[in-house]
Amino acid sequence: MTKAKWIGAIGAALATFVAPAAFAGELSEGNGGYGSAAALIGVGTADYAVFGLGLRGGYTFAKTPVYVGGTFLYHFGSNDLTSMVLGVEGGYDFTVGPVIIRPYLGLGDVIVHTPTFTIGPITAGGSFGNFAFWPGGTVIYPINNFFVGGDMRLQVITGDNGGDTVSFGIFGTGGIAF
Numbered sequence: 001m002t003k004a005k006w007i008g009a010i011g012a013a014l015a016t017f018v019a020p021a022a023f024a025g026e027l028s029e030g031n032g033g034y035g036s037a038a039a040l041i042g043v044g045t046a047d048y049a050v051f052g053l054g055l056r057g058g059y060t061f062a063k064t065p066v067y068v069g070g071t072f073l074y075h076f077g078s079n080d081l082t083s084m085v086l087g088v089e090g091g092y093d094f095t096v097g098p099v100i101i102r103p104y105l106g107l108g109d110v111i112v113h114t115p116t117f118t119i120g121p122i123t124a125g126g127s128f129g130n131f132a133f134w135p136g137g138t139v140i141y142p143i144n145n146f147f148v149g150g151d152m153r154l155q156v157i158t159g160d161n162g163g164d165t166v167s168f169g170i171f172g173t174g175g176i177a178f
Helices: 003-028
Strands: 034-044 051-060 066-076 082-092 094-096 099-119 122-143 146-157 165-177
Touching: 034 066, 034 146, 051 082, 051 165, 066 099, 082 122, 099 146, 122 165
Parallel strands: none
Antiparallel strands: 034 051, 034 165, 051 066, 066 082, 082 099, 094 099, 099 122, 122 146, 146 165
8 A cells, every 4th residue: 555545544544533523522512502313223121121112302502511302212022011111311411532422311101011811800901101210321423413322221110010110221323413
């Protein structure tokens, strides 16, 4: 490889890391607030949260990289169990090299649907909703106005229907910043 090709290859490699870092810095260091919308796809550890698809949308404020938004997840569980999560999230964006790391806390409702069955005069099953909270974290890698990343959360469902239930989830994410 000639000297010019080496310089070009090194320049391209540096641009790959510097451009996302500059974008992440612009997004999270208060050069202007920005909105974001993303898809989520992943899995959870509870019977009602085996495979899930979802959407997340929010806004990161100018001056301080505080994030507020909402999320919707639908989990296709095992044994005909399903769940739907709808809630609000708040977090803080940290720029670390070429990525944004966002620890967050979500609050909302989880509706779990169980199959209905009848044994003699007793019918059981159906849907129930309970308050839930989910501390988590997202890592975002910006690519121009788009981004890809990962998300992990610990979802805690509180309430009378079976007591507290805890599920760990891990998701891939991708979306757009505007």
